[in-house]
Amino acid sequence: MQSIRDRLEIILSRLANRADEKVYTKLYSEAARAAADAADARQKAGVGLGLLDGAIVSIKDLFDVAGEPTAAGSLMLASAAPASRDAAVVRRLRQAGAVILGKTNMTEFAFTAIGDNLHYGTPGNAVDASLIPGGSSSGAAVAVAEGSSAISIGSDTGGSVRIPASLNGVVGFKPTARRVPLAGAFPLSMTLDSIGPLARSVTECALADAVMAGEDSAFLQPIALAGLRVGIPRGVLFDETQAEVASAFEGSIRKLEQSGARVADLAVDDLIAEMRAATKRGTIASMEGAEVHEDWLAAGASVPVDPHVSGPLSRALAIPASVYIRTIRRRTELAASMDERLASVDVLALPTTPMVAPSIAAMTGDEALRDKTEGLLLRNTQAANQFDLCAISLPMPGMILPAGLMLVARRGHDRHLLGIAAAVETLLGR
Template sequence: MRWTSSGRNRLAPAWLPLRFRRRHDKPDRNDLRQGTASMESVRERLDQILARLAARADRETVFSRLYPEAARTAADAADARRKAGVSLGPLDGRIVSIKDLFDVAGEPTLAGSRLRASAPPAARDALVVARLRRAGAVILGKTAMTEFAFTAIGDNPHYGTPHNAADASRIPGGSSSGAGVSVAEGTSEISIGSDTGGSVRIPAALNGVVGFKPTARRVPLSGAFPLSFTLDSIGPLARSVADCAIADAVMAGEEWSGLPAASLAGLRIGVPRGRLFEHMEDGIAAAFDLCLRDLERAGAHVTETGMDDLLSEMRTATRHASIAALEGAEVHADWLAKGAAAPVDPHVSGPLARAAQVLAPVYIRAMRRRAELVAVMDERLAGFDLLALPTVPVFAPNIEAMADDEKLRERTEGLLLRNTQMANQFDLGAISLPMPGTDLPAGLMLVARHGRDHRLLAMAAAVEALLAG
């Protein structure tokens, strides 16, 4: 982790594992992990976090870089505004971290890779970072990520792997691995990640926080290191839907007017049984069914629906390589051309190298077919307000097991991505909420049609309140 512009320490966390809250647990208002600002000053909250991070500085895995002096300056300014009765908005004074693929002026953007250590310094902040600063956010630092935002396990062989916030022996989920852990452990109030196939929602689910993927391109990608120009979305992780909605509005350049009230009575919820429910752990299946019963008691209309045909068609369209790998191969064409000389995680370089061999007509056909399937999916979802399904079908597996068993790793990664990537492939909005009733964190994913982001957030807030009751 970098505390200043120089020096990096190797990692491994020191904080104690957290107990995941059950359905009726009441939050501790003094708990630093709560996403809402307390009556403490911003500087006091920041100093508590910095003290925690300083105590583990020689074994840090959650943050790749910290900006303590800049953060203190921003915190003091927020406190001065509050004392003067002035506010820049609901994000003013909130402690925010950003994934290590967003440009910060004056330093190279590493994107989790040693290959980027010698990259030219960014000329300016990424647009979302600039908007966060203007809204009064206190940017604490950059969070760890998988190399080039590829893979869902959450590990990084170069800079270390954050440990799951509920159980340090388990994976954090990726690619926004540090973001999920940071919010769950309370070293950020909000963290900004990117989501190409589930990279915000997977770590949110596995660490027990909220993660929101907006409709692609609604939040500008300028200054964010790309993986897939088609699928990349920028989204927040936080302890509440409201905090995610505030951060999302700021990054999208929208005026915040609060979340509108949404009634669950009469809400039309589709449950896409079939392939997306296969190989699900019993505890997740049971918790999901409890959520559905709660929704029905609240007046929602829950209907099973099918989409296996569309999923099969998308799989056929991308059978040569995923869209993320195909477009990522173009992003990384220069070092891929050097072959084995590049010091890149083989779990990243392998799929990208194979995708680089796919001919352009194959990519064009895949994208044309995807556009057709996106339209069909949108029509099919017209009869629903939401789809509901588990974010991931498994609890976070053991980190060491992933390292020692390549077949298990491959199977696990497929399961982690299976449900979440559907929203990216079909150009939908999606949010993961902590799902109560499990011993380890699990997520309830709500999915809405393209462009219905505000409505999705309002409905998610209503579901959140129901599940917390």
């Protein structure tokens, strides 16, 4: 049987031979070797540290690691004061025996869904490097899809775990906000931020989620698909869906019906429209992000910042506090209404992204197309953040370029959702 150290060395060798590294912004080669050796020794001795003992894990470049600055995909923070301690999730991963390989690339300040980074380069999609990876956890999805990490930890404010998971053909889980502690994670939106794993399987995502949430057991209760109540939110969330994505989605739903699930349309367009009206003056992420970045937005940036990031944040900075407070209050009411609406189903099912990954070249050459693409990539995923839900993206079978099936459940129903997702994953894999 291959040792963890051997597995690690193969990965490190592969990364060392890559001429232009864009997936990882930092590798912890020596620390990872020491952690792998320790995990191998424990395995030989028949003892284990925890659920992730020996798992090779990477972390998004917005999590603090003691002794170094947290860049969050920006030049501005590259020379910031070093973190005094590991982020809460990094600490928990280490305690569970994870071998932390490195930090993965991301969009600047975790803003934007395309996955490009002007400063550290854009990791090409794992299926075809000329295509966008999706963001903001761009490197995280590529690392898992290419096999250089078993699990990668990302953040999700409007779809930043699930969008790149969808476009790279891996599993991505967004837990209920505040399920996993945000301490030591560079913020975008205190209301919407959540920390979730990307992996090749639901089981691996569930293990990482349990560790990060501080749960003792990661036992996944299998959920029988027979009798499962599945709501399909047909309407605006299905507009402009590419034919191949729509076809794969309908095929997945047919399999669910054949397994005995009770599938029915569930209208949510009214709530989506009301949320759009509530956030018309400014999105919650941009208004809260403007507060995080207020100092440099007001004084002017000392180093270049991606205009796709600085532009929306600057505009949001001018929005009055009264508008923000009203938006948050209305969001609370609408989240309660959505929770009531979802009481009649176990999960919602819809495409994670209504499209497959477009080319990087197309996104850099056409601003109007980029804006439209970004809107489409975020449209379905951001609903889970806005309405305070949990959600997971699973690769859909039979596609040339990947796209995900998204399952969405009520807030706090995370383990139930993971149990359903594990059964659906098995069904789709047949």
